[in-house]
Amino acid sequence: MVGDCPEVNGLFVWPESLRRHGIGTALITTAEDLVRDRSGPRIGLGVKDGNTRAAALYVRLGYRPAVPRYLDRWSYVDQDGRMHDNADPCAFLVKELG
Numbered sequence: 001m002v003g004d005c006p007e008v009n010g011l012f013v014w015p016e017s018l019r020r021h022g023i024g025t026a027l028i029t030t031a032e033d034l035v036r037d038r039s040g041p042r043i044g045l046g047v048k049d050g051n052t053r054a055a056a057l058y059v060r061l062g063y064r065p066a067v068p069r070y071l072d073r074w075s076y077v078d079q080d081g082r083m084h085d086n087a088d089p090c091a092f093l094v095k096e097l098g
Contacts, residue, residue: 036097
């Protein structure tokens with residue numbers, strides 16, 4: 001989304017019963033460490049509008065809005081072989097790792 005900024009994409013903890021146990025934080029901080037170890041100055045991720053729990057986590061971890069809102073377009077094939085196209089309004093957040 002932002003130049004050569006590495007992006008965490010499609011992250012979620014499942015099943016829901018395992019959420020709020022630090023797993024998401026551990027996954028994100030591990031990704032940050034990997035980028036930092038490779039001399040990356042920043043890392044980014046998108047958060048869907050309305051996903052207030054995830055947005056609060058990212059802000060708590062130091063992520064800040066980087067670009068105007070955007071539509072995250074994605075597709076999937078269901079179990080009957082039908083293609084579904086989706087577009088979610090999102091914010092792209094970036095954390096400076098320096």
